[in-house]
Amino acid sequence: MQDVKPAEHADPCATLIGDIVDSRGAPDRHALHTRLVSTLRRTDHLVAATTALRITVGDEFQASYETLGNALEAAFRIRLGLMPETLVRFGLSWGGATVLDARAGTQDGPAWWAARKAIEAAQAAERRPATHAVRTVYTPAQDDGPSAGAVNAALVCQDQLLSSLDERAMRILQRLVAGESRTEIARAEDVSPSAISQRIRAAGLEVIVNAARDLASVR
Known part of the structure; x- marks a missing residue:
């Protein structure tokens, strides 16, 4: 054996x-x-x-x-x-x-x-x-x-924001997380950089990116 x-x-x-x-x-x-x-x-x-x-x-x-x-x-x-x-x-x-x-x-x-x-x-x-x-x-x-309360409070908000994104906003978020500039994203989406900035603000994409960065720092 x-x-x-x-x-x-x-x-x-x-x-x-x-x-x-x-x-x-x-x-x-x-x-x-x-x-x-x-x-x-x-x-x-x-x-x-x-x-x-x-x-x-x-x-x-x-x-x-x-x-x-x-x-x-x-x-x-x-x-x-x-x-x-x-x-x-x-x-x-x-x-x-x-x-x-x-x-x-x-x-x-x-x-x-x-x-x-x-x-x-x-x-x-x-x-x-x-x-x-x-x-x-x-x-x-x-x-x-x-703390479970603090982490889950952030996760609930993150999940809600992610669920509200349309396909273009999701693509922009993916490119932001990958480190692409707004100019590069605008070129890929065939729109102006100002249009990308407007979509980022309207969809709260910077909030998602910053929240994910803060959650990544939890010890």
Whole structure:
């Protein structure tokens, strides 16, 4: 019989569980999977992870991070990278995690259990009219992590703003986050820079960008 290695206990970390909203209804599930893999790889390149993003079952994926801010930034970039065609929900947590198999990347522990509760809370919120735009919920597993009330208040507002964007505003936001200038965005959209500035103000795109930057700094 093969010896079973003892579990390794890790320091507290931020955990992220994500899944595709209504993935079974996608017209081309193969294309959706390809886009998801590409987006996760790109996010791993941009946001340092303790355990890299990986697809677990179906269209569900997960990763762990040194800080909650990193996990929040990863969630934002994944969501932005898949919108508007594909919607994603996220459950995040902060707390202890246990490495069951370092080679396979298998983990367990309070931070993962709480992240699971968080994504279930996000799914439940989507079914209520008042909170139908909620896609991201944070549930800490221990008291020394960032405040759940403050983080979730910001996330509710971020989700509401993102849900209100039309396709052009979404494209402009994606280009802003990618670091493009307003002149470059105007050229890509075949409009004037002043028209881009007006759309940025009207849609609150700078608010979204600045809020995401502030959330990324949460420790």
